[in-house]
Amino acid sequence: MSTRDRSSSLTDLARLGFAHFDEAEDHLRELGALVGIDRDVLLADAGRAADPDEALAGLVRIARRRAEPVRDALADARGRQVSWRLLGASHGFADFYLRRPDTLAQLPGVGRRLPTAEELGAALATAVGADDGGFAASGDDETWVALRVAYREQLARIAAYDLMHPEPVGVVHDVAAALADLAGAALDASLAVARTKVSGGAGGAGGFPRHEVEQARLAIIGMGKAGARELNYVSDVDVIFVGEPAEGADLPEARAVEITTRLAVQTMRGIDGIEAEPPLWEVDPNLRPEGKQGALVRTLESHVAYYDRWAKSWEFQALLKARPLAGDRQLGAAYVEAMQPKVWASAAREDFVDSVQRMRERVMEHIPADDVPYQVKLGPGGIRDIEFAVQLLQLVHGRTDDAVRQRGTIPAIGALVESGYIGRAEAAVFDRDYRTLRLLEHRLQLAGLQRTHLMPRTEAGLRALARASGLADSAGGVQQVWEGIRREVREIHVRLFYRPLLAAVASLPQDEGSLTQEQARDRLAAIGFRDPAGALRHIAAVTSGLSRKATIQRHLMPVMLRMFADGADPDYGLVAFRRISERLGETPWFLRMLRDSSGAAERLTRLLSASRYVGELMEWIPESVAWLDADKQLRPRTGAALDDEARAIQTRHETVEDAMRSVRALRRRETLRAAMGAVLGVTTIDQLSAALTTITEVTLQATLRAVRRALVADEDASLDFAIIGMGRLGGGELGFGSDADVLYVYRAEQVPPERAESLALRIVAEVRRVSEDFRLPLDLDADLRPEGRKGPIVRSLDAYAEYYRRWSVSWEAQALLRARGVAGSTKLIEAFTTLADDVRYPARPEEQALREIKRIKARVETERLPQRVDPPRHLKLGPGGLSDVEWLVQLLQLQHAHAVPELRTTSTLDALHAAVAAGLIGAEDAARLREAWLLAARLRSANTLLSGQTSDVLPTDRRLLDGIARILEYPPHSASRLEDDWLGTARRARRVFDRLFYG
Template sequence: MTASERSGSLTYLARLGFSRLAEADGLLDELETDAGVPRSAALEAAAHAADPDEALIGLTRLARRDAAVVRQARADPQAWRALWALLGASTGFGEFFLRHPAEVALLADAGPTLPSAGQMRESLLDSVDAVEGFASDSSEHAWVALRVRYRRILARIAAYDLLSASPVDEIAAVSAALADAAGAALEASLAVARTRVSGGVAGAGLFPRDQVARTGLAIIGMGKTGARELNYVSDVDVIFVGGADDATTAELGESRVVDIATRLAVQTMRGISGIEIEPPLWEVDANLRPEGKQGALVRTLDSHLAYYDRWAKSWEFQALLKARPIAGDETLAAAYVEAVQPKIWTSAARENFVDSVQRMRERVTEHIPAEEVAYQLKLGPGGIRDIEFTVQLLQLVHGLSDERIRQRGTLDALDALVAEGYIGRAEASVFSRDYRILRLLEHRVQLRHLRRTHLMPSRPDDLRVLARASGLAETADGIWSLWESVKREVRDIHVRLFYRPLLSAVAALSADERGLSTAQAHDRLAAIGFTDPAGALRHIAALTSGLSRKATIQRHLMPVMIRWFADGVDPDYGLLTFRRLSERLGDTHWFLRMLRDSSGAAESLSRVLSGSRYVGELMEWIPESAAWLDDPDLLRPRSGLALQEEARAIQMRHDTVDEAMRAVRALRRREQLRVAMAAILGTVTIEEVAEGLTTITDVTIQATLRAVRRDTVPPEDAALDFSVIAMGRFGGAELGFGSDADVMYVYRANGVDPQRAHELALKIVSALRTYSEDHRVPLDLDADLRPEGRNGPIARSLDAYAEYYRRWSLSWEAQALLRARGVAGSVKLIRAFMELADQVRYPASVDDKAVREIKRIKARVENERLPQGVDPARHLKLGPGSLSDVEWLVQMLQLEHAHSVPTMQTTSTLGALRAAEEAGIVATNAADRLAEAWRLASRLRSANTLLSGQTSDVLPVDRKKLDGIGRLLEYPPRSATAVEEDYLGTTRRARRVFEKLFYG
């Protein structure tokens, strides 16, 4: 071959995947010369090799050992493809064929189908000449024959796998075949063990043959073996059960039966994993037996059951989920599996079962060496264990009442969980695909050297081979990127499903709650707090009847949600509203999926619906708000800027004021609901509630003013300035649910005829009040704090306000201005009004007459404004030590000191109070008591509205309502008395401070 031809040849080798080009070129020459294998035939077959270099090296070594074997394989296309595939994917098979060249010829049997379990069992028993459970040979030669035959079968399975058009789709079939092969190997090894123990080999523990024949040893496959999900090289987890019929046990005694069975188990394990001429197959791991390594290797069935009844831990029942007879005494094995089944499926009812499973998964991750975490296919975050633990936990929790999901295999279990609605189709599809990918990668890294490993390669060359062997990528970077992507997907779904509170809640259900007759359910609902159990049963039936997926998921949710509703204030209303909400959302795919899969949405929904009619009524009109429960960020009050942008966008989309205001009212309802839900769930403080409600009201009034001004003021009068001034709790940004919005209206003519300006201002006010009305969430624009109160003009010019405050202003009007804040309209006009207000509300000095007048008015308010028949101590706004006391005291201190203490120049009640404390005007202890009373009264006032859906300033006497309010304030159940005592005690202490500082 010329240099040019040689260069071209090497280039072709590189295209085929060879990397050691010169070495490969020489070996191809050697094969052609010494073994008669044409270069073209070798290169054509190289396409089937994941690592052509290693395949060629292995083939050349084999030819040096026995060239005839290579020529024979070359003559059979099937054997030739299989040989290259095996040698290119596994140096381990290269070593096997080098030890046993004759096995290569049998690759012709590696056809398009996998060997059946029966074929493998028959072949392996034949390898030891087993007859009626005993091998003909008890020497080490029998074990060698067994191991060689097993590896022949393994090669056939691997060839099928490697030559498959889509290996990832064959994972289930290949893994099942590997598990069946392991069971067959154990059966054959047990046959040798029986011969050895019955006198074949000294030192094996000799017993009469008839006694050995009458002693049963059942081998139970656990883990991946039991689930028929075995790897190529993996520990085979087993449990040994010994026993005999009653006559044999009576004759020999139970201890001797167990002794014989133990000797059989020991010898069986040695046949598989002992050191012999032919290397061990895999480790037989019996550590899942009762008491683990410290426990007896073999127990009777009764001994096993006694242990599981008294001592077993939760993880042991999780392990038993995979238990399957794989070898030995079939009757005894079947009895064992049948006996443990009820124990497996009731284990989830054990106390803290879900927590223990979750913690066990975390411990597995914690014990991974730090340098291996990024490479762990099996144990690491996003690995195989995440999928398996998630599926097993779902099975164990729901399998107690649903036999249809009691599957051993992970993929079978996933299919069942999807079919029965316990997991979404999308999540299951991703889990199933990613599980197959992870298992395929695991298979290929184990095949490489036929060694037990679960680590991704780190070297680029090894990653390249893995990419070719798996068919999942073409390059090293490609296979690593796929691995990283799979890890992220798996971890995300695992965290969402494995830690969802619904699992703990379902596991905690009593047997009565899982399945009741109609009569029992009626009594149960009444017992746990439903006042109309018959109505509740109708709602439950409506939600769960039928064969639809929606009804299936509702059936899973109902037992838990019923308990959560019962834990709420009004279970009947909560269930009724949930039914209405479900009907409004219809077949919306995200709703039930969110309740089933979210980290807490179902419980949160139960809590808000059974705890608040205010929320329930709004959610019926805004059902999509349920989605907020799945995202904490969506339960935060939105910023004023975001709401302003949305409101402006609304007005740009609508041509008429009616259309625009319908959209603005919808915006306000939605945001009020958002804050209400956040308040009930405790994700916001009372200060954040007040700020959120104030911001919503600000934006609503701003949007309304823009809309009505555009509709009311003609272009020729556009110079008119008009502004809305917030007063009272609105001005102080201290609104609660159900609070009025106290306002004043101011205008400036700016060249418009004064009379015309006044008329336009009145039209704007009228339109503002009309279009801000909302029968669902009332917004009352209350202008009673304007000069002269209800007797004064509802709107004044800036000059008229200045003239009034200069000549006729009363002390209470200056006091009212302390919380004045511009919220809508002309910014210049607002600035000018606030400068005017500052002159009035922050005087350099306050005369004694004005102070006396404030005190007189306060006393009159206490005597005259309290509703007739209401206990003053229970009035949250006007009662002693309540909101009014704190606010009047703070406002009097502001009038007296804010001019000289600028930090007191704020519309915030608590802000001014803390500024007074810092200035030494109010003692810290006194300020704390006042602030505590103000906060508690504010919270109770809002909670009262949230509970009933109606505004009320009176602390209820009704114990159920009081308890409901307490629950919204995060008191434990049945805390009506505690709520009442806390409020009365807090306001008594605040009243003493108030009287000392206000009247003293």
């Protein structure tokens, strides 16, 4: 060949889509020599192949084994077209023809139409020699091989039609239906072989008389895509087996179940067992009652009893697509008829929403992270997103509307449109996108005749997919189509499901889809709203009208409804959003943020549906919504910044009342900031405790300054007064809802004692009065003072010294371990700290005092736990709870802090760390205690954030547990996991406590 001719030849190959020119030239020469066909004739249809290199290589491989079938196929014009299309799109078919070259003879006659279900059934029945009674001519393994060969011959007919159709997207539903019919025909043929095998036919296992096998009815129910007649080229076929005696037969039921179980096992083996011809696909019976642990075959009566008594909601959703697929059609029809009413009643079950959402999440959980961007089926914006949305709409509205009770996704979309549940525009796009995604899935599976849902990761793979699907001309083009559909599906799910809700309460275009009030309530209930009628009223309130705000809300509300529905308490989230919106009115920045910042809107819905504590504060401080645009605005402010603001307040206000209104506002605002940061995961537990402690300290300092300025005259200015933080306040360990434990102390060297005491009492009373906040209570608890509630609420420093010297008991020394000055005179705080150190860090602690502490701890566990509370659920006083960790640490401090200065800290965790460093406790023991203490502290705060009420008890309500888990950043539906984590953590900590505290 001349250089010019070679250049022209390479140009022709490039134009036809070949990528490996030298190899292609070699293969063309070899193929022409093997089959005796001119090069130009061979290449006439190569340009229509998805991967002409792959097709040519496949033809050469087959011709090397047997040239005649290849010559016959390529000599025919139609045969050439089919050969290039089929082998260019599927090296899996090339492998099949290499194993079975004689089957190439069929190619010239295929691809003009799809085979009917009757034709497919007849072809496979003939392959196994099945008679009218449903028995195959032979039960040997060669018959199963014949079945698989015949199956792939019929599969080639379907694939040829699919690949050669000018509009493959338009026929994807018909192709999927033909594939499902072929799967049913394969199961019928395999069942015929199984009947012969189990009845002792030639080469079979034997075991049952033929007349008994004849009397045993086995129905194979198709589930999932097989049931819906929307199957893939290579897909698991989900089935349920139903077996029982034929009507009028004298076969005992138990015997019939035994026989049909053997038939089911052998039928599955015929499809997916290891034979000379590779398996077709996996027969998956795990959707049966009790899954893998359940009986493979049950009678119809047994199935009905299970679904009446034990089935979970997801099992009814799985039955949505159930259809008699193979075996005894009459029994299969009876099964479906018995199950359908249960399917359409399932949306009314109490756990319906949770079950459906959990099913959706389980799909995502098992996708490897690297595969998510390539997942056509299971990833975001993929096939399963569309199917989930459509099925949920069907289950909601199918309770009362028979028209939407469709098995297939595409027919269901059409029915939902015709019934007015979704808008035509959205449905048209959803329908098109679903068909396109299914076409991509089909082409991906055709390539290797293997089950896959992953987009190619190579340029060559994408280019072949583009040509095979006809969706684009290049690798980049098909990638662009895929990415566009992913984005569109994610967006349209919201419009499809949620926008029609607005049509029930607001003025929207007619093609949006219209729902009656009752239908809208059903839909809201199905996605998790417990008061759907109230939700509709709130939706109407924020979206109705002609104002700019209402217009923006109408555009935003579908997205926000989805976000609220994903939250722990969508009802409260929606009502809180309405109240905040009404408070902010037409505020420009609020409308702009809702419109332009999807991140802020998502954070807002997450906050409001997760936390009543946050929602109630946001209603009073609606401008806090602006913080959602940036993490830095959600982080706690420094103590210095808060103190500067508090001091500035004092200079601006003359009266205590005016100053305290501003101080209370500061405290509410900063507590809300901390709460928002905690729910959104911006603030850690350590940062949160420090922030809440700082806020409380600044509040007390500002309060004391304001009260002192109002009450203390110039002549009494020498009176020193201080507030000592105790308990969690002293330890810097406050959580949401924690009391502020305090002691009040004064010193008056130049003020008469009686006057000083009177003035100190007035200061305490006024501090307690003006610090009261009905919105965010600040409980100043002085019960840890000497003599407890019976003792004076305030004492002089000398009186404290005298009391501790003469009368102090062990629990009072223990309480002082977390004493720390938080407000008032610095010199007085230093003096009190020196006094406290002598009491709480004794040089030689008395054994009797230590025994008394252990005795008191035992009493606390038995006497202070509330009645009817399960002790392990009490986060403070229960086994392994906060109290266990704190008392053990405090015991170590009383024993060793005099000798180990690092133990002289009011922080529980700092003291625990110091005890490890000093060798007083093992690192592993300390780790278990620390873990329990931190988790208990987080659970207490999360419980308060969720409900808006303080509680030390881990709730038993699964919904509340799930809400707490979400605040702690567990995945949705983690109630059981959270409960197990706490109980296990507390159990381990309690074992350490028992050994070290009482041992």
